[in-house]
Amino acid sequence: MIPIRDLDTPRTSTPVVTVLLIAANALLFFFELSLGERLNAFVMSAAFVPARITEGGLSLGDLGTGLESGLLSMFLHGGWAHFLGNMLFLWIFGDNVEDRLGHVRYLIFYLLCGYAATFAHLIFNPTSALPAIGASGAISGVLGAYLFLHPQARIQTLIFFGFFARFIFVPAWVFLPIWFLIQFFSGIASLRVADAQDAGGGVAFFAHIGGFIAGPILLFLMGGGRKPRTTPEAGY
Secondary structure (H helix, E strand, O other): OEEEEEEOOOOOOOOHHHHHHHHHHHHHHHHHHHHHHHHHHHHHHHOEOHHHHHOOOOOHHHHHHHHHHHHHHOOOOOOHHHHHHHHHHHHHHHHHHHHHHOHHHHHHHHHHHHHHHHHHHHHHOOOOOOOEOOOHHHHHHHHHHHHHHOOOOEEEEEEEEOOEEEEEEEEHHHHHHHHHHHHHHHHHHHOOOOOHHHHOOOOOHHHHHHHHHHHHHHHHHOOOOOOOOOOOOOOO
16 A cells, blocks of 8 residues: 545644655655765765674663764665655655644654664564664554544555555555554564564564654643644634
8 A cells, every 4th residue: 555645634834844854864865866876885984883882781871872873863765766665655644643733743753762662673583684774664653643633534555456556545544553553563563573673574574663653642641632722723
């Protein structure tokens, strides 16, 4: 299922932070492309690698390194499909969450969701030596928040049936739980082998799960669960 756009969710503000986040991701992605043969070395040195944090036990220095690499990893991607897919989801669902939280709180929310996703990945893959990169953990938090804010919103979705494809409208309360269940069962399946990352084809499923769960929790903790007050119109 590929989301195309959402309906029934008018916003009252310009999604400045969402646009800036997409721009930042694009800037880092094109920087990656410019590295050529040096790309792998850059990703291994800069990205979040669980084994690098856990080897020899945790320390304050490891925590600082994890925070720094975790932040950078949120803006790195492993290819065009990875980058474009993440930015599509962010563009469709991020603006309404930003509209509810406001620009500053939304930026903090987004980064905290990314860190929650990174932490979940670390918990379930503590010995993985593969770099965990991508905005999908933070965007998963956006999806979780969106589900609570707009469960009835219609998502125009491209569905493939073998060689055929068609557009259908799916309510958010159907589309997003299906997406989450795919991540959940894929994550559980990945635990059946020694190296969960390799089993998942390099997909950090538990980062998606952790981000999705963190999204609505952070939304409510930051005051976004309450509908904004509207000024009543004067009656005569």
